[in-house]
Amino acid sequence: MNMPSRIELRDAKFEVEGKAILHGLDLDIAAPRIGIIGRNGSGKSTLARLLVGLVAPSSGDVRINGHDLAKDRRAALREVGILFQNPEHQIIFPTVIEEIAFGVGQLGQSKTEAAENAKEILARFGLSHWENAYIASLSQGQKHLVCLMAIVAMAPKLLILDEPFAGLDIPTKAQLTRYLAHYEGSLVHITHDLADLEGYEQLIWIDQGNIKMTGARDDVIAAYLEAMHALGGDDDLADLSR
């Protein structure tokens, strides 16, 4: 396994049209496997977009392995990859091979090399027969898998997974879990299913745009579950519509 990627946030704020979504986050963490948990609308996906540099903080600083990825898009290609909750946000090409080859092509490989690489990754997943398949003809879970293959083909040092198992059937999820367990780079995994974070060292709990807690997995899960069970007894949904 590679050296874990370092994630540094200094008073990082993110706001949209004057509405604060993330409030001055501070974080300095490096672990091979990091989970992010928190309620719906707490700011997890926004944090993921900030980490990969798809959005810049409104103020403050976000660095991955020392790079400001919102400014340095070339570094971003090597340092990070993200698997979105919704594959439709990721896919740009009609066929599986084109989609996978595009990412590796971005890293500077020739068209032939990129296509060879894409074929290799399809073979590794036992999906060589998907090479010329039209992505539009695949199911939602299969599209998710194409996106994952496209990203791992680029071998980013830090791979951010935003609910990567949403909509996947049990065997597919089990296969992906096994594959990800062997991923050489670091993983940041956002999920509502705490069982997905088995074997993860560190957890970050996001609550209403703040970091409520970071620490060892079991400690954060215990505190989180206690808070969630307390809230589960309450019928007031008002805090979901901030």
Ligand SMILES: Nc1ncnc2c1ncn2[C@@H]1O[C@H](COP(=O)(O)OP(=O)(O)OP(=O)(O)O)[C@@H](O)[C@H]1O
């Ligand atoms: N571009 C945007 N414009 C306006 N509001 C936004 C924007 N992006 C996010 N938000 C708001 O910020 C809050 C956090 O959203 P985010 O998607 O980061 O939450 P989340 O923790 O990933 O939620 P979930 O678990 O439901 O996926 C929500 O209230 C959301 O409506």
